Structure formats: C-alpha cells, structure tokens
Amino acid sequence: MAAHASDHPAPAILAEVKPAVIRRAELVEHHRDFKWITDKICGIVEGTTPAWWWWCFSVAAFVASFTVAGLIYLVSTGVGVWGHSNPVNWAWDIVNFVFWIGIGHAGTLISAILCLLRQKWRTSINRAAEAMTIFAVVCAAIFPVFHVGRIWFATWPGYLFPAPNANGIWQNFRSPLEWDVFAVSTYGTVSVLFWYVGLIPDLGTLRDRFTAAGKLWRARIYGFFSMGWRGSNRHWSNYEMAYLILAGISTPLVLSVHTIVSFDFAVSLLPGWHTTIFPPYFVAGAIFSGFGMVLTLMLPLRAIFRLEDLITQYHIDCMCKITLATGTIVGYAYGMEFFIAWYGANPYEGFAFINRAFGHYSWAYWIMITCNVITPQFFWSKWVRENTALVWILSIFVNVGMWFERFVIIVTSLARDFLPSSWGYYSPSIVEVFTFFGTFGVFGVLFLLFIRFVPIMPMSEVKAVIPAADPHGHGPETHPMRTESVPNR
C-alpha cells in the first residue's frame, strides 16, 4: 500500500505562495463520534415499527396491487389489453422500462463512480441509493418480461434469455434487444452483489448488538448474512480491494447499460431515433432522473429519522449540483438534436423534430422541456438548494419530466414515421395505466422494507470519513487544513 499522503512533507513552494485556506465541508456535523453513528443507524432497525411506517406500507401495498391486477389480466387475456397497436407497437411498456432503469443509474453513480473519484460525501447516501437502484431494476424488469404476454416463453424458448426456439434457432445476437437482456440482467445482478458486499460489515454490527441485547433469533438471521464478519484488518484489506474492483467494473457497466438501452432505438432507422447522440444523451438523462429520485427519497428520510448530521446541507448541495449538471447536458442534447435534424438536411428527420415540438404530442414535449430544462436551472441558486421543501418539489418535476422524455422519444417517432398512410395516434389503455401506476407501489413496498430491516447508511463507511478515523490525527478539528493545502501564516 502507498504511504499515507500526510507522511510526505508539503512542498517548499507553498510557504512562499501562501495559497488561500479552503476549509473542507464537514461530512458529519456536530462532531458526532463512532458510537453516535452506530446507535443512530442501528436504532432505526432495532426500534419498534413506527405507525407511519404501517400507514405508508399499507398505501404502497394497495398501489402495488394495481400492478399485480394489471399483470394478471394481461397474462390471462393477452397483450391486446395494452393500448399499443400499429404503428405505435412500442409504447408505455418500453417507456416505463427505460424510465425505471434510468432511475437506477444514480445509485450506481453514487456507489461506483463517486467512489472512484473519492467523493467522500457519497458515503451517507450510498446504501439507500443502491437500494433504489435494485428496486428500480425490479420495476423496470416487469415490463420487458410481461410485454411478451405469455411470460413462460420469456425463458424457454427464450424471447429474452438465450435458448433455442422450436426450430432449434438461437437468438439473433446482432440485435440490440438481445444485448439489452444481458446489459440489464448483469446490471441487476452486479448491483445486488455490490450492495450486499457493502452490507456485510453493518450486518455484523447488528448481529453483535442483537446478541448483546439477547435477541438471538434476529442475531442469527443478521449473523447468517454477515458471513461471520469480525472486522479483521486482514479481511478489510481484501474487502477494500474487492470493493474497489466492484466500483471499477460497475462504472463501465452503468455507462454501458443505458448506452445499450439507447441502442434499442439508435440502431433502428426511424427518424428521431437513428442518431449518434443517443448513448451519451441517455446516460446523462438516466443520471439526471436518478438523482431526482434520490432527492425525492432521501429528503423525507432525512426529516423523518432526523439525519441532518449525516445528510448535511453540503450533501444536498452536491446532489442538486449533479442534477443541475446532468439536466443541463440533457437540455443541450435537446438543442443539439434539433440542430442536427436541421443541419443534416434529412426531411424525415427534420419533420420528426418539428412534429415533436408542434405536432399532436406537443403537450408531452413541452412538459418534458419545462421539467427537464427549466427545473434544474433553479439549482444555481443557493437559496433554492437550502430550501429543502422546494428541492423536494423540484425533484418530483425531474421525475415527471424524465418519464415524458422517454414517452416523447418513443411515441412521437413511431406515430409519425416515413409514410403518412401509416400514421397513427397512441393512447394508453386503462390496464397500462394501472400497471405503471402500481409499479410505484412495488417500489414503495420494497423501499419501506429496506428502511425497516436494513441499516440505511453504511456505518463502516460513514465512520471512516469522520476526523477521528484518521490514523494520524489530521482531522479538521486538530488541523484546520487538510494536507492538500497549507496554513496561511
């Protein structure tokens, strides 16, 4: 291992140029210690179930029943119960799929990309954001699995997973749809594995606390999943390496997932889909929507469990700024798509974009523009970022806007393609609406179970970023400047 950065003396030049002192934001406020962090996070799991939890769980379970009912009706009757038909053969199913899978991307960005970039503020929101990723992938997976109608054909003969059909013919691996199966199933699996590895030390903490409290059954269950973790530094050494590798492979994974999702469209020839901007534009949009959802979830959690010392204003600022940056990239992409449609001089492409903005679906287009381009711009203002209720409302607009983005891209291009004779107008059936509405309940049920039974923050990671964790005593308390800057004497 490399020596600690503070083992090296500061370069002599710094004494001459006297760089300005920039204090680092405190990641855990009010000088909370290790014990406080353990008690705070474990206390949520160990305490009795609050009444609000049961209320929320009942509502979420009721909403989820809409998805269950919608899917039972779909499977028992046939895919005709959904509203799509020629020419719009792809509609809400893939809109909802892309919407949910995109939401997951912020969780992986926080857990993997920010880990590689050493953004220590990620620690306190990491666990919940990864849980969000997994549950969003679950909601997303419902749509491709059920859109085949007879779901038992999803695996054998595989409409989705590779298996030969009745004639012994295998899947066409030139198709982005087949790539998508591998991308999304890998993404879901690796997200679960990454999340679980992060959980192991915290499950060990809960095991020991339940054992000490005499609750042996709970101790056994948490103990089973903790794999007998005992905090050995010889284990931590391999654990940290494994965690780093998982972060290292999750980064290209998350970028590839939405790239391949965008290939579903970009590889086709349809005006409005057949563009090279799609992969980066989809990835930026996914992270934008995901951070919208992270804010939507974390701000209420912070208020309910009084986590202000762990999710500080600095964390909210960081999340808002990423939302602003990615939202602006998305806005730029909207502009660039329009520009290229004109500059490319393809009449079909030009028409597709004029039609998006001013055609039958212009209402959806302008909802998208308002929510995705205008909403994030509020985050330039410090006053807005410090107004938690306002940030939460804006995050809802981001979620709505990103759903409409997928709707606009998918439906407008299909409804108005090359031949006017094959034009159409798509409206969802009530079964589709119910099925999609219910996925918020599915997500809510899973997320509520998560906050009830799993430590919502990675305690071992949060402890490692407080000043007392520094083995050289270089915390901000004893040493106002970190090693990167030098005292301004």
Next chain:
Amino acid sequence: MKKTYGLIAAFDSTPALYHACEQVRDAGFKQWDALTPFPVHGLDAAMGIKRSKVPRISICGGIAGFTTGMTFIWWANSFEYPLVVGGKPYFSPMFAFPVSYELTILFTAFATIIGMFVVNGLPMHYHPVQKAPQFVRALDDRFFIVIEANDPKFNATETRALLARIGGQDIAELEE
C-alpha cells in the same frame, strides 16, 4: 483445560491503534490481527500486510466472461444454427462485443466476491474473538489487537507486557 487462542487488547482511538500495530509488526509477530469497525487508512502498511490477491481472481473471472461471450455467440449464431440476418457475416466480434462486455463484468463481479470470501476464509460463523465480551464494540467504536498463541514469538507474559507497553487496555486471554 481450555486452550488459549491468544491475547486481546483494546485501543480507544485510531492513532493509538495505528502506532500500536507498527510496534507489533516491528516486534516480529506474524499470527496477529487488528479488529476495527471500519477500514483504517494505511493500517495495512502499519501491520505489514501485503497487497491483496483478490485482483488475480478477478482478472480470471473477466477473461472467462469475455471468452464465454465470444465463444457462445459464435457457437449459437455461426455453428449450431448459422443465422442469416441481412446478409451479414455469421460471426463478427463487433456484434458479439456488447454481450461479451457485459459477461466480462458479470463474471468479474462473481469472481471478485467469491475470491474475497475465499481469501478471507469467510463465511466463518464462529471465531474465538467473537466469544470475548468486549468484542461487541469491535464493530462499533473500539479497536483491538489480537496476538495468537500459535505465533512462534508468543509468550504469555512477554506478549501481555508488550501489549500493555504499546497502550493496550483491558488485556485479556481468549479461549479457543
């Protein structure tokens, strides 16, 4: 009579543990460990632990995943049932790449996690240190050094004296 597993000593702060580990390392012990509630930065060097071997297992997983993807797609679309789509070649690494790329990541993830467990000797649901009453704080807010009795340099009185000298508190004997 119960066999002694080793000696455990507690430390209250990260710097105290860090400097104590340096001294145990310099005293020449090999069969010993530090228990911490979170990974302490630079403690591997202070303990004299070598770089982890997990990446070697990961790279094997990655190579296996990529090879599986390429081979399977060649086999399925070009050998088992040659599939003509738009006059394109039966097999090309270009179109096989996305799936192989995902399988590389998938197999690397499994190899990394399984490798981490195997190298660490986990799951191990029983370990002598977990029997110690003070262990409840090992994953909470306290730091421990455990020196095992089967270390060639171990000597019940001298090792206890060493742990006391380097600042260890509540020094206790662990039973096997």
